[in-house]
Amino acid sequence: DSGVTQTPKHLITATGQRVTLRCSPRSGDLSVYWYQQSLDQGLQFLIQYYNGEERAKGNILERFSAQQFPDLHSELNLSSLELGDSALYFCASSAEGRNTIYFGEGSWLTVV
Amino acid sequence: GENVGLHLPTLSVQEGDNSIINCAYSNSASDYFIWYKQESGKGPQFIIDIRSNMDKRQGQRVTVLLNKTVKHLSLQIAATQPGDSAVYFCAEKASGTYKYIFGTGTRLKVLA
Numbered sequence: 104d105s106g107v108t109q110t111p112k113h114l115i116t117a118t119g120q121r122v123t124l125r126c127s128p129r130s131g132d133l134s135v136y137w138y139q140q141s142l143d144q145g146l147q148f149l150i151q152y153y154n155g156e157e158r159a160k161g162n163i164l165e166r167f168s169a170q171q172f173p174d175l176h177s178e179l180n181l182s183s184l185e186l187g188d189s190a191l192y193f194c195a196s197s198a199e200g201r202n203t204i205y206f207g208e209g210s211w212l213t214v215v
Numbered sequence: 216g217e218n219v220g221l222h223l224p225t226l227s228v229q230e231g232d233n234s235i236i237n238c239a240y241s242n243s244a245s246d247y248f249i250w251y252k253q254e255s256g257k258g259p260q261f262i263i264d265i266r267s268n269m270d271k272r273q274g275q276r277v278t279v280l281l282n283k284t285v286k287h288l289s290l291q292i293a294a295t296q297p298g299d300s301a302v303y304f305c306a307e308k309a310s311g312t313y314k315y316i317f318g319t320g321t322r323l324k325v326l327a
Contacts, residue, residue: 105261134313145304145317146259151313153313158313159313202247202249204249205261206251206258208257209257
């Protein structure tokens with residue numbers, strides 16, 4: 104157990120809908136990262152937050168947004184969902200001054 | 216994309232043999248590298264890391280080798296066990312950045 108908690112574990116929704124994925128980082132970790140993993144593909148970096156502020160942005164679509172709250176948990180919002188958005192979405196966290204990032208178990212999103 | 220791969224390379228090894236998984240990284244400015252293990256339906260699990268000022272680091276049954284000249288990273292697993300069956304990813308990070316770039320991944324199959 105990495106200490107990173109993600110909910111929900113599984114989610115099935117229809118095209119055009121909006122969902123929110125939630126992440127609680129490891130205790131004390133200030134940085135949160137979001138990654139997308141499609142079937143048989145590598146991990147695509149979406150976005151990173153540090154202590155509530157956006158720090159780095161990757162290949163995140165405009166339909167997607169994220170935020171990190173004062174209690175350090177983070178949410179990834181996916182809107183106007185398309186079939187191609189079906190994937191595993193991972194959250195990861197790291198401690199201040201440390202390079203290693205630890206992943207949660209992921210949220211499996213299926214868009215039908 | 217940075218790590219697109221519908222067909223993961225697969226390494227099949229006999230139980231008890233040593234495994235060597237290779238990774239070519241892309242950025243000569245990368246100074247920190249991590250190996251992750253991902254079992255089916257689970258999040259990537261940290262195995263071992265290495266900084267660019269080292270060329271070898273050992274953990275429990277695992278060794279990471281770094282060759283900066285040819286931008287190559289390898290993970291050696293000693294006495295491979297059935298529980299080692301998974302997809303293994305390398306990740307690189309450049310100094311002063313917060314973005315981790317993941318490799319395509321290699322599927323390790325351990326044969327009984």
